[in-house]
Amino acid sequence: MYVPFLSFTWQNALIRTAVQEKSHLFFNSENYILGPEVTAFEQAYAAFNNTSHCVGVGNGLEALIISLEVLGVKPHDEVIVPANTYIATWLAVSQVGAVPVPVEPEEFTSNLDPNQIVAALTVKTKAILPVHLYGLPCNMTAIQAIADQHGLFIVEDNAQAHGARWQGQITGSFGHVNATSFYPTKNLGALGDGGAITTNQAAYARQARMRRNYGSETKNYNDIIGRNSRLDELQAAYLNVKLPFLNTWNAERRKIAAYYLTHLQQVPQITLPPTLPEAEPVFHLFVIHTPQRQKLQQFLKKQRIETAVHYPVPPHLQKAYAFLNYQTGAFPITEKLAQTCLSLPVWPGMSEEMLQYVCEKIKQFFNEE
Ligand SMILES: *Cc1c(COP(=O)(O)O)cnc(C)c1O
Numbered sequence: 001m002y003v004p005f006l007s008f009t010w011q012n013a014l015i016r017t018a019v020q021e022k023s024h025l026f027f028n029s030e031n032y033i034l035g036p037e038v039t040a041f042e043q044a045y046a047a048f049n050n051t052s053h054c055v056g057v058g059n060g061l062e063a064l065i066i067s068l069e070v071l072g073v074k075p076h077d078e079v080i081v082p083a084n085t086y087i088a089t090w091l092a093v094s095q096v097g098a099v100p101v102p103v104e105p106e107e108f109t110s111n112l113d114p115n116q117i118v119a120a121l122t123v124k125t126k127a128i129l130p131v132h133l134y135g136l137p138c139n140m141t142a143i144q145a146i147a148d149q150h151g152l153f154i155v156e157d158n159a160q161a162h163g164a165r166w167q168g169q170i171t172g173s174f175g176h177v178n179a180t181s182f183y184p185t186k187n188l189g190a191l192g193d194g195g196a197i198t199t200n201q202a203a204y205a206r207q208a209r210m211r212r213n214y215g216s217e218t219k220n221y222n223d224i225i226g227r228n229s230r231l232d233e234l235q236a237a238y239l240n241v242k243l244p245f246l247n248t249w250n251a252e253r254r255k256i257a258a259y260y261l262t263h264l265q266q267v268p269q270i271t272l273p274p275t276l277p278e279a280e281p282v283f284h285l286f287v288i289h290t291p292q293r294q295k296l297q298q299f300l301k302k303q304r305i306e307t308a309v310h311y312p313v314p315p316h317l318q319k320a321y322a323f324l325n326y327q328t329g330a331f332p333i334t335e336k337l338a339q340t341c342l343s344l345p346v347w348p349g350m351s352e353e354m355l356q357y358v359c360e361k362i363k364q365f366f367n368e369e
Helices: 009-029 036-048 060-070 088-095 140-150 202-211 233-264 293-302 319-324 332-340 352-368
Strands: 053-057 078-082 099-103 125-128 178-181 195-199 216-218 286-289 341-344
Touching: 009 233, 036 053, 036 195, 036 233, 053 060, 053 202, 060 088, 060 178, 060 195, 060 202, 078 088, 088 099, 125 140, 195 202, 202 216, 233 286, 233 352, 293 341, 293 352, 332 341
Parallel strands: 078 099, 078 125
Antiparallel strands: 053 195, 178 195, 286 341
């Protein structure tokens, strides 16, 4: 049986007609930038995310950059980032001229360890940038307490966690300004690039709106040096079709995760994602850990099961960050996670036969070892 790492076939079948109608309407509307679809999506996503404001932008990286700009993060400021994250989180900090200050994860959640944040703070620290990696919320109670105590901003990177909750509160609503991505593979994905900023503060939303559109609020009047990072009207139109399905699709992901958790718990050689009483994850990815990652991945590939690695090289060991002079061993937990992680297929519409097959083959691999 062939099991792709990701397939849109099932999801696309549900929205095909609506997408085709929207494409047709959009084409005839002759309103291609910042039109009614963007406005409608911003309202709908703000409501979904339980924030007063949402500002659609070009992509997730720019959502992060604009969030930091809005909060006044400046060159030479420091921003606490997870050592264990996708590099975009760090790139945003670097793009505003600030310094990413990495903090190790908790090994069992892969997320930023709140107990290690305080030791990394200096007089230059401006903000904490938690990432809800793989769709598992960070410990926002602890992170908020630290931010409050030290007068720091929080910017959540919610790119992997649309709809996740920590102690009942939706992620992307904790920080002062929060960023998300609608890259096609995310839980809510556009048919191309897209992103958004969410906030409860009108002043931050207004700033973000200006910054995404040349620093202008009134056409031909430019108050600040802005960017061009608008959410495409066409992408907003597609997102308006897809958003009503997001809760159902997240429930599908949870069902698949529950299957893996049940059927793989007896395999002592792998570590499964944690179940935390405070967290409702949305399983953007289902990541297991095993020292035999490479051999397991090769074996599964031979069985026609596609897996992936998120992520093989942590940001501090990338060439782009060589200038920060971190050596191998600088962040041992992050490096261990990078060497042992393996992402199993998880996508809405994945069949029980496929899940059964994946679990069976993983067990077979370890039985033969
Ligand atoms: C996808 C992703 C981003 C970047 O989003 P883009 O829309 O691809 O720019 C940032 N942070 C995390 C954690 C991501 O997964």
